[in-house]
Structures are given as structure tokens and as C-alpha cells.
Amino acid sequence: MAENNSNTIEERDLLILGSGPAGLSAALYAARAELMPLLLTGMILHGQASTTDTIENYPGFPEGVGGSELGQLFQTQAERFGAEIVMDMATSVDLRQRPFVIKTYSKEYRAKSLIISTGASPKKLDVPGEKALTGRGVSYCGTCDGWFFKDKDIVLVGGGDSALEEGLFLTRFARSVTIIHRRDSLRAGALLQKRAFANPKIKFIWDSVVTEIIGDDAVKAVRIKNLKTNQESIQETSAVFVTIGHRPNSELFVDQLELDELGYIKVDKYMHTNIPGVFAGGEIADPHYRQVITSAGMGAAAAIEATRYLENLEDTE
Numbered sequence: 167m168a169e170n171n172s173n174t175i176e177e178r179d180l181l182i183l184g185s186g187p188a189g190l191s192a193a194l195y196a197a198r199a200e201l202m203p204l205l206l207t208g209m210i211l212h213g214q215a216s217t218t219d220t221i222e223n224y225p226g227f228p229e230g231v232g233g234s235e236l237g238q239l240f241q242t243q244a245e246r247f248g249a250e251i252v253m254d255m256a257t258s259v260d261l262r263q264r265p266f267v268i269k270t271y272s273k274e275y276r277a278k279s280l281i282i283s284t285g286a287s288p289k290k291l292d293v294p295g296e297k298a299l300t301g302r303g304v305s306y307c308g309t310c311d312g313w314f315f316k317d318k319d320i321v322l323v324g325g326g327d328s329a330l331e332e333g334l335f336l337t338r339f340a341r342s343v344t345i346i347h348r349r350d351s352l353r354a355g356a357l358l359q360k361r362a363f364a365n366p367k368i369k370f371i372w373d374s375v376v377t378e379i380i381g382d383d384a385v386k387a388v389r390i391k392n393l394k395t396n397q398e399s400i401q402e403t404s405a406v407f408v409t410i411g412h413r414p415n416s417e418l419f420v421d422q423l424e425l426d427e428l429g430y431i432k433v434d435k436y437m438h439t440n441i442p443g444v445f446a447g448g449e450i451a452d453p454h455y456r457q458v459i460t461s462a463g464m465g466a467a468a469a470i471e472a473t474r475y476l477e478n479l480e481d482t483e
């Protein structure tokens with residue numbers, strides 16, 4: 167991307183940050199409301215879902231749809247109604263001024279309203295084999311990919327609430343779920359722990375970390391290291407579900423917007439942030455559901471709210 171050259175200033179009614187399901191759905195709704203929105207894609211065109219081979223739980227595609235294909239369809243539909251999609255990313259924002267000031271690598275934008283849909287990134291194990299086998303047995307979403315591992319033995323890494331929720335969910339499909347946790351006790355809530363310990367399909371490997379994911383075109387095993395004894399072992403598995411948390415892409419908004427303790431942007435049920443005219447939708451504001459459909463829904467809601475905001479602004483100007 168080009169160097170920052172803030173001499174170029176462009177004014178917009180609505181700017182949207184992020185080209186995942188939330189941002190592109192917001193762009194579609196805003197374009198159909200004739201707001202002529204401009205969307206900055208960020209570095210991951212079409213967002214997280216574009217990194218997966220097949221999405222089988224987005225309605226309207228009974229045979230499933232490729233992740234990047236779905237992203238392109240979202241984009242084409244938004245563009246059909248006049249949304250402008252620009253390959254660039256916000257490098258700084260100033261929400262104290264009005265219009266809001268958003269700087270990118272190539273331009274400075276002034277926007278009367280802003281929709282933030284910069285998403286989140288699942289935390290990675292950062293071990294050999296993880297990247298190459300993502301989508302081939304390595305997954306960061308049990309709800310999305312559990313179904314592919316019917317009657318298989320699988321491994322899950324993590325020990326918090328989400329890990330146990332995912333583990334329990336995965337027992338619907340898998341023959342066994344082995345949870346590998348770096349400590350000798352879980353961080354998850356007591357009720358979840360009780361349910362996990364009572365489930366005959368769930369086994370635990372304590373005090374241990376995965377140091378390698380082994381496989382060629384699909385996951386076959388994981389190498390595990392016991393942190394207390396330093397002993398290594400190999401556990402055969404068809405999948406590795408990594409549930410060690412997500413990181414919201416909210417660095418730009420620290421000290422400007424209200425964030426929760428994990429860094430997610432706080433919104434009310436109408437996608438309003440604490441600053442009038444600034445809306446957020448999708449995973450940047452949702453640590454809970456983390457799905458294409460829920461993110462798209464939040465993006466659409468944010469755009470409807472932005473439309474109302476701009477209409478009211480016009481009335482008072």
C-alpha cells in the first residue's frame with residue numbers, strides 16, 4: 167500500500183471500516199439507502215471467512231459456499247447499489263472532531279458517520295504445522311467445523327469458558343474430545359466444568375501444550391509437551407480446535423471509544439457506541455456468537471442506524 171499522504175482529503179457521509187461480513191452487509195444496506203458509503207477493506211479482503219474453504223451454515227447455500235466466494239458475492243451485491251470499496255486501511259482515527267477524521271495509507275477522510283467492523287482475530291498456537299493445516303483439520307470455530315468430524319477423535323486446546331463450551335458442543339459429533347490444557351485446573355466456570363467432567367466423551371491432558379501439528383494434506387496427530395516433566399508424546403487426532411481466545415482489532419479506538427475489559431467495542435442493542443454517529447457491528451463488538459450470519463446482521467443493523475442518524479442530522483442542519 168502507498169505511503170500516507172494526508173494532503174488528499176475526501177469528505178463522506180458514511181465511512182465503513184472492514185470488508186468482512188459485517189462491513190459488506192453495512193455497505194449493502196447503506197448503499198441501498200443512497201448514502202454512497204465508502205468502505206475501506208483493511209488487509210484481509212472479505213475478512214476471516216475468506217480464509218476458510220467452505221461455509222456450510224450461511225443460509226441460502228444448501229451445498230455450502232467457498233469462504234472467499236461468499237465474500238466476493240457480498241462485495242458484488244454492495245457495489246451493485248453504489249457502495250465504493252477501496253483497498254486501504256485506517257491507520258488513525260480522530261473521533262473527537264466533527265466530521266470524524268480517518269487517515270489511511272493514502273488519504274485523509276472526513277466522515278459525518280462511521281461504522282466500525284474491523285473484526286477480531288483468533289489467537290494462534292504459533293506452532294509448526296498450524297498454518298499449513300488450517301482448514302485441513304486445524305480450526306478456530308467448533309460451531310463452524312464440528313460437523314466435519316463426525317465419529318472422529320479430536321483434540322481441543324484451551325481451558326476457558328469458550329473452550330469448554332466448544333468442547334461440549336463438539337461431543338455431539340466427535341467420538342472423543344481430548345482437551346489439552348497448559349495448567350492443572352480450568353479457568354472455565356464451575357457449571358461448565360461439572361458438565362465437561364461428567365461427559366464420557368471428554369478426556370483431559372493437563373499441564374501440557376501442543377508443540378507441533380502433524381499431517382500432510384490433513385491433520386493426523388499432535389506433538390504434546392508436558393510442562394512439568396518436559397516429556398513429549400504424540401496424540402493421534404483428526405482435528406485440532408484452537409480455543410485460546412480472540413483478539414479484537416480495536417487498537418485504533420483505545421482512549422476514544424468505550425471498550426470492554428477484553429478490548430471489544432461496547433455497543434447498545436442498536437449498534438450505537440458511546441459516540442453519536444459512530445456505530446460498530448460484527449466481531450469487533452461481539453465476543454459471543456462469532457458467525458458470518460450474526461456479523462452480517464449486526465452490520466446491517468449498524469447501517470440502518472447510521473441512515474437514521476444522518477437523516478436526523480440533515481433535519482437539524
Ligand SMILES: Cc1cc2nc3c(=O)[nH]c(=O)nc-3n(C[C@H](O)[C@H](O)[C@H](O)COP(=O)(O)OP(=O)(O)OC[C@H]3O[C@@H](n4cnc5c(N)ncnc54)[C@H](O)[C@@H]3O)c2cc1C
Nearest residue numbers: 184185186187188208210213214215256285448449456458
Ligand atoms: C478459519 C475460519 C473459519 C470460519 N468458518 C466459519 C463458518 O463456517 N461459518 C461462520 O458462520 N463463521 C465462520 N467463521 C467466523 C466468521 O468468519 C466471522 O464470524 C466473521 O468473518 C466476522 O465478520 P466481521 O465482519 O465482524 O469481521 P472479520 O471477518 O474479522 O473482518 C474484519 C475486517 O476488518 C478489516 N480491518 C481490520 N482493521 C482494519 C482497519 N484498520 N481499517 C480497515 N479495515 C480493517 C479486515 O481487513 C477485515 O476485512 C470462521 C472464522 C475463521 C477464522
